Amino acid sequence: MARKKAKARSRKVSRAKRSFIDYNSLTFILFLVFVLFVSVLLVARMLAAN
Structure with a gap:
C-alpha cells in the first residue's frame, strides 16, 4: 500500500x-x-518620422 501511495x-x-x-x-x-x-511599432514610428 505504501508503495502505491508513493507512486x-x-x-x-x-x-x-x-x-x-x-x-x-x-x-x-x-x-x-x-x-x-513593441519593436515593430518603434520601427514603424521611426520610418514615419523619416
Missing part, C-alpha cells in the same frame, strides 16, 4: 512540474510576442 504522489509531482513548465514557456512566448510588437 501516486510522484506521478502528481511530475504532472505539476510539467504544467508549471508549460505555463512558464507560455508566458515566455507571450513576452517575446510583446517585445516583437
Whole structure:
C-alpha cells in the first residue's frame, strides 16, 4: 500500500512540474510576442518620422 501511495504522489509531482513548465514557456512566448510588437511599432514610428 505504501508503495502505491508513493507512486501516486510522484506521478502528481511530475504532472505539476510539467504544467508549471508549460505555463512558464507560455508566458515566455507571450513576452517575446510583446517585445516583437513593441519593436515593430518603434520601427514603424521611426520610418514615419523619416
